[in-house]
Amino acid sequence: MIYICKNNRKLLSLLMTLLILVMTGCGSADKSTEKVKEEDKKGIVIGLSIDSLVVERWQRDCDVFAATVQEYDKDASVNIQNANGDAETQREQIRYLIDKRVDVLVIVCIDSEGLSDLVEEAHNAGIPVIAYDRLIRNSDVDLYISFDNERVGELMGEELVRSGLEKGNVMMLAGPEEDNNVSLVNSGFEKVMKDNNVNIKSKYYTPNWKAEEAANYLNDHLTELDDVDAIMCGNDNIATTIIRTLSEARLAGKIKITGQDADLEACQRVVEGTQVMTVYKPVEKLAQVAADYAIQLAEGKELKDVNVTINDGSFDVPYYYIEPIAVTKDNIDETIIESGFHVRDEVYMNVLD
Ligand code: BGC
Numbered sequence: 001m002i003y004i005c006k007n008n009r010k011l012l013s014l015l016m017t018l019l020i021l022v023m024t025g026c027g028s029a030d031k032s033t034e035k036v037k038e039e040d041k042k043g044i045v046i047g048l049s050i051d052s053l054v055v056e057r058w059q060r061d062c063d064v065f066a067a068t069v070q071e072y073d074k075d076a077s078v079n080i081q082n083a084n085g086d087a088e089t090q091r092e093q094i095r096y097l098i099d100k101r102v103d104v105l106v107i108v109c110i111d112s113e114g115l116s117d118l119v120e121e122a123h124n125a126g127i128p129v130i131a132y133d134r135l136i137r138n139s140d141v142d143l144y145i146s147f148d149n150e151r152v153g154e155l156m157g158e159e160l161v162r163s164g165l166e167k168g169n170v171m172m173l174a175g176p177e178e179d180n181n182v183s184l185v186n187s188g189f190e191k192v193m194k195d196n197n198v199n200i201k202s203k204y205y206t207p208n209w210k211a212e213e214a215a216n217y218l219n220d221h222l223t224e225l226d227d228v229d230a231i232m233c234g235n236d237n238i239a240t241t242i243i244r245t246l247s248e249a250r251l252a253g254k255i256k257i258t259g260q261d262a263d264l265e266a267c268q269r270v271v272e273g274t275q276v277m278t279v280y281k282p283v284e285k286l287a288q289v290a291a292d293y294a295i296q297l298a299e300g301k302e303l304k305d306v307n308v309t310i311n312d313g314s315f316d317v318p319y320y321y322i323e324p325i326a327v328t329k330d331n332i333d334e335t336i337i338e339s340g341f342h343v344r345d346e347v348y349m350n351v352l353d
């Protein structure tokens with residue numbers, strides 16, 4: 001009996017072991033199919049490599065881009081990598097996204113001249129690349145999507161000329177030379193200055209868009225301001241710091257200021273009269289269109305409605321651009337408030353009445 005019992009137990013345990021083995025076997029087969037299914041389900045992955053979030057507009061760019069991707073394809077996702085203004089970090093992050101085999105790469109480059117090798121690596125891995133807002137030079141990207149940056153500079157120049165430049169001299173506190181947009185904005189601005197016989201007294205390229213560096217430069221050149229009518233600031237973030245620096249030097253209101261991006265503070269200054277103008281660039285539209293194109297590229301489709309090209313130094317690349325709009329006291333309601341870019345109460349916060 002005992003023996004039989006033992007045998008039964010042995011048999012039972014053998015059966016159990018077999019059962020477990022079969023189940024485990026089935027389990028692993030199931031797991032692998034599950035894994036394949038999960039990967040199938042994962043959908044398109046877009047790698048978005050950005051310079052930094054210091055300047056107000058970029059959070060909006062990222063948010064709208066990610067939301068639009070989700071709207072177009074609920075299974076798609078965006079892997080955002082923020083380089084915090086460091087070109088080497090950006091290179092590492094782009095390489096990481098290539099290694100992850102994202103379906104498409106969207107890049108806001110820090111150094112327009114410094115990424116052609118990585119774009120080539122991406123292309124070799126079959127990953128299309130979109131240069132977002134800033135052109136990546138000599139790289140043959142699949143799409144460059146931005147604003148007409150030369151026009152941004154022209155708008156700054158035209159508004160300054162309209163406001164009156166009695167002394168005929170301006171100072172430029174531009175963005176960094178590594179940002180391709182900067183040379184475009186400068187050339188638009190300088191053209192208008194030349195056509196109107198305005199002299200560029202001095203020009204400074206702000207490293208990495210760090211506004212405090214522009215302020216340091218200004219503090220070292222305050223005496224130059226005696227015969228300067230205006231300071232062209234490369235963006236509103238620089239304008240904010242420069243206006244603060246001018247008031248510390250008791251020069252507030254004496255020098256005309258321009259910027260771009262329509263940052264909230266800049267819009268407030270425009271209605272208060274302490275900044276002549278800013279440039280509104282509808283970044284929501286830029287981000288929405290870029291998201292649409294990113295999905296088209298990830299799906300291997302031909303890009304629709306991109307009929308223009310731009311030379312990147314070596315190649316003519318597809319170029320989609322949006323027109324920028326000058327914002328002054330006179331049109332801020334139509335351009336900024338009606339478009340929903342900022343709300344009236346905030347823009348007019350410091351203005352009585
Ligand atoms: C963009 C500006 C922005 C600046 C700093 C430029 O490339 O055109 O809109 O303010 O970068 O982030």
